[in-house]
Amino acid sequence: METFNNFIGGTVTLFGDPIGILIFFGGVVGGMLFGAIPGVSMLTLAAILLPFTAHLSAEHGIMLFSVIYCTGVYGGAITAILFNIPGAPENAPTAFDGYPMTLDGRAGKAVGAAVMCSAIGGTVSCIIMMFATAPIAGWAISAFGPPEIFALVFFGLAVAASVGAKTFWKGWLSIMAGLMIAVVGLDPVGGIERYNFNMPYLAAGIHFIPTILGFFAVSEIFVQAEKKATGAYKAPKLSVDFPTFKELWLHKIAVIRSIIIGFFCGILPGIGATLAAFMGYNEAVRWSKDRINFGKGKIEGVISSETANNSATGAAMIPLLALGLPGGALTAMMVGVFQMHDMEPGPLVFINSPDLVWVVFAAMFFANLSILLVGFLEAKTIVNLLRIPFQFLAPMILLLATVGSYAVRGLVIDVVVMFVAGVAGFFLRRSGYSVAGIVLGLILGKIGEQTFAQAMQMLHFEFTGFLSRPIALGLLIAGFLTIAGSVYGAFFKKEAPQNNNADADSTV
Amino acid sequence: MSKLKFSHYFEVFFWLLLVLFFFVYSFEFNKDIEIYKYGATLWPRTILLLIALAAIGQFFDQKKNGDKAASNTMAAAHEGPESNPEHTGAAWYTSTFILLAIPFVYMTVPEKIAPLFSIEEGALGSFRLLCAAGLFLVYLIFAWRNHVGAILALPILFASLLEDVGFYALAPVFIIGVMILMGERRVSRMSLVMPLIYGLLLAFFVSLLYVGLPTGNVSPFYDFGNWVVTKLQ
Numbered sequence: 033m034e035t036f037n038n039f040i041g042g043t044v045t046l047f048g049d050p051i052g053i054l055i056f057f058g059g060v061v062g063g064m065l066f067g068a069i070p071g072v073s074m075l076t077l078a079a080i081l082l083p084f085t086a087h088l089s090a091e092h093g094i095m096l097f098s099v100i101y102c103t104g105v106y107g108g109a110i111t112a113i114l115f116n117i118p119g120a121p122e123n124a125p126t127a128f129d130g131y132p133m134t135l136d137g138r139a140g141k142a143v144g145a146a147v148m149c150s151a152i153g154g155t156v157s158c159i160i161m162m163f164a165t166a167p168i169a170g171w172a173i174s175a176f177g178p179p180e181i182f183a184l185v186f187f188g189l190a191v192a193a194s195v196g197a198k199t200f201w202k203g204w205l206s207i208m209a210g211l212m213i214a215v216v217g218l219d220p221v222g223g224i225e226r227y228n229f230n231m232p233y234l235a236a237g238i239h240f241i242p243t244i245l246g247f248f249a250v251s252e253i254f255v256q257a258e259k260k261a262t263g264a265y266k267a268p269k270l271s272v273d274f275p276t277f278k279e280l281w282l283h284k285i286a287v288i289r290s291i292i293i294g295f296f297c298g299i300l301p302g303i304g305a306t307l308a309a310f311m312g313y314n315e316a317v318r319w320s321k322d323r324i325n326f327g328k329g330k331i332e333g334v335i336s337s338e339t340a341n342n343s344a345t346g347a348a349m350i351p352l353l354a355l356g357l358p359g360g361a362l363t364a365m366m367v368g369v370f371q372m373h374d375m376e377p378g379p380l381v382f383i384n385s386p387d388l389v390w391v392v393f394a395a396m397f398f399a400n401l402s403i404l405l406v407g408f409l410e411a412k413t414i415v416n417l418l419r420i421p422f423q424f425l426a427p428m429i430l431l432l433a434t435v436g437s438y439a440v441r442g443l444v445i446d447v448v449v450m451f452v453a454g455v456a457g458f459f460l461r462r463s464g465y466s467v468a469g470i471v472l473g474l475i476l477g478k479i480g481e482q483t484f485a486q487a488m489q490m491l492h493f494e495f496t497g498f499l500s501r502p503i504a505l506g507l508l509i510a511g512f513l514t515i516a517g518s519v520y521g522a523f524f525k526k527e528a529p530q531n532n533n534a535d536a537d538s539t540v
Numbered sequence: 541m542s543k544l545k546f547s548h549y550f551e552v553f554f555w556l557l558l559v560l561f562f563f564v565y566s567f568e569f570n571k572d573i574e575i576y577k578y579g580a581t582l583w584p585r586t587i588l589l590l591i592a593l594a595a596i597g598q599f600f601d602q603k604k605n606g607d608k609a610a611s612n613t614m615a616a617a618h619e620g621p622e623s624n625p626e627h628t629g630a631a632w633y634t635s636t637f638i639l640l641a642i643p644f645v646y647m648t649v650p651e652k653i654a655p656l657f658s659i660e661e662g663a664l665g666s667f668r669l670l671c672a673a674g675l676f677l678v679y680l681i682f683a684w685r686n687h688v689g690a691i692l693a694l695p696i697l698f699a700s701l702l703e704d705v706g707f708y709a710l711a712p713v714f715i716i717g718v719m720i721l722m723g724e725r726r727v728s729r730m731s732l733v734m735p736l737i738y739g740l741l742l743a744f745f746v747s748l749l750y751v752g753l754p755t756g757n758v759s760p761f762y763d764f765g766n767w768v769v770t771k772l773q
Contacts, residue, residue: 080749080751198607199598199601201594201595201597201598201601202598204590204594205555205591205594205595205598208587208590208591208594209591211587212562212584212587212588212591215583215584215587219569219573219580219583221573221575221576221580222571222573222574222575222576222579222580224569224571224573224580225569226566226569226580226584227562227565227569227584250695254688254691254692257688257691257721257722258688258691260722260723261687261688261691261721261723262688421724422722423718423719423722423723423724424719424724424729424733424737426718426719426722427714427715427718427719427737428737428741430695430714430718431711431714431715431737431741432741434698434699434707435741435745435751435753438707438753438754439745439751442752444699444702444703444754447699447702448643448647448696448699448700450699451695451696451698451699452696454695455640455692455696458692463547463551464607481583484583485576485578485583488576488578489575489576493577493578519597522597522601522605523600523601523604
């Protein structure tokens with residue numbers, strides 16, 4: 033009852049203030065729009081808005097970012113489905129099946145599934161977040177130390193290696209390449225500069241926003257450009273035929289499974305929606321009787337990925353608000369908003385600013401609900417972007433990506449890095465490597481190394497220490513089994529039927 | 541029977557060379573950390589070892605299965621775009637490599653050769669632009685025969701010129717360039733679409749969000765960039 037009263041209080045505070053309403057709807061539309069415009073993402077919007085939050089109250093600033101987070105994660109699915117350009121890494125698995133559906137003339141169904149499942153995943157996750165923040169945060173603090181987080185990162189990377197690339201080896205090499213990119217910069221324990229090649233820019237490491245934009249948005253333009261140059265380009269077919277409730281009801285188990293996976297991935301600091309989406313998708317494949325059709329336009333792939341990543345958004349707020357640990361890039365920016373208002377996220381926020389917490393919770397709940405309404409309207413508009421000839425869309429996407437990568441730090445070299453990543457992504461994709469794997473390696477690499485170092489210090493540099501931690505041990509064994517299964521499959525199993533769908537080329 | 545092709549040998553050679561290079565370079569930062577006995581090198585060297593193992597594993601897999609995705613169901617479902625035969629030969633790669641090298645030549649060479657021509661610091665900007673014009677001619681010569689390579693290189697060339705010429709003067713040329721390389725030939729369409737894209741971008745980012753984009757640092761581009769910003773903000 034107390035939770036319900038707090039929620040009502042938060043709702044009244046949110047909608048009782050005209051400026052609050054304006055910021056809320058601005059965040060809803062802005063998140064969706066930036067998530068959906070190819071070449072930019074919610075991170076671009078958040079980075080642009082970050083300096084301006086100093087002029088807002090702490091409540092409004094945090095609320096704005098949390099709303100952008102919810103709707104932006106959904107918005108990224110639109111570009112993943114329509115253009116094979118995931119708005120953010122967490123939308124990468126959505127492209128696996130969403131884009132083949134677009135090529136097949138079923139873009140509307142894929143977008144509709146993304147809208148409904150994002151709203152369901154996000155809303156359920158928000159409700160659980162409100163009720164379970166305190167007990168779950170308490171459990172995570174006690175059960176998940178650095179060894180467990182490292183083991184989870186390892187397991188996540190092992191799973192991701194088997195998804196997206198042409199073979200397991202290429203998937204693994206892609207992940208490792210991402211991990212190597214993450215090594216550039218300062219080492220997390222001693223602050224020693226690594227692989228800087230005497231270039232000041234590299235001393236701080238390679239920023240992930242230009243890299244993501246390059247590997248996803250720019251390389252996609254290059255792939256399509258090659259097709260245009262050789263006459264192999266086929267404009268995606270257009271449709272606004274949303275799925276029926278009955279169609280979605282058939283996948284209720286996938287939705288429930290993805291909500292659970294998404295929530296538990298989201299709650300762990302530093303893991304967040306990306307791993308949630310990959311695991312949600314991978315589990316959908318694992319449990320399906322029709323595995324071979326995943327990646328060729330199966331709606332269950334979109335449903336699993338989008339439910340899981342939005343389910344992670346609510347959960348990601350738990351470590352941020354309860355522990356002060358950001359779960360990803362956007363929640364890290366939220367820490368910046370807190371700091372701009374002389375506040376530190378953490379347990380004290382619940383004591384000192386309960387109003388702020390409940391306004392944020394209420395805003396996230398209504399933002400997820402609004403995906404249903406605004407998302408459908410917006411999707412119908414955005415789908416029409418497909419009518420624009422690609423030769424006109426391409427310069428726009430490249431320039432948006434330029435502005436997006438430059439706006440983060442104001443460095444021209446970030447733009448160069450982005451386009452170089454785009455060229456690298458083009459050649460890697462031609463060779464069957466996974467650009468999503470590289471980006472996942474890049475994002476999880478720093479967390480992986482940091483938690484490994486902390487774990488080893490905790491375990492007095494004894495690897496056998498992992499044996500005494502059941503969760504970490506279980507995750508490590510699961511990771512090793514996943515890799516062993518893939519290696520065994522590569523060498524000893526019969527050849528799988530080849531993909532006959534020539535158009536099902538994905539970004540990954 | 542072995543199904544190995546030249547590209548497979550190239551792939552394994554590339555990865556192992558990369559591993560060797562990064563392993564040797566890791567000695568540059570092989571320093572002790574008091575609280576962490578593994579130092580700063582354990583993590584990267586472990587990754588390098590795994591890369592080497594995966595590259596060798598891939599080589600043997602390719603020897604058995606060729607380019608086919610083996611038993612990995614997900615992989616079979618997510619094949620990347622196939623290489624176009626027109627864009628795989630040694631001549632194509634050489635020409636593409638030259639095109640991609642042009643922006644990096646522009647970023648590094650003019651400042652190094654300026655003293656040879658007794659260029660004063662004040663005239664360095666103009667000298668760089670002169671070099672840019674020369675390199676652009678080289679770009680056009682290679683772009684004429686290699687459209688895909690030209691598309692890959694154009695954005696990097698654009699980025700390398702941003703510092704000197706600025707976004708405001710360069711973006712219209714870039715828009716037109718991309719449209720032409722993408723096969724658009726109708727002047728009427730291009731003259732309509734270019735101002736539209738340029739105007740929308742500037743209105744949204746510069747006028748509305750006050751995003752500061754590079755104005756350039758060589759006259760008259762610098763003056764033009766500042767004029768646009770002043771008008772819009």
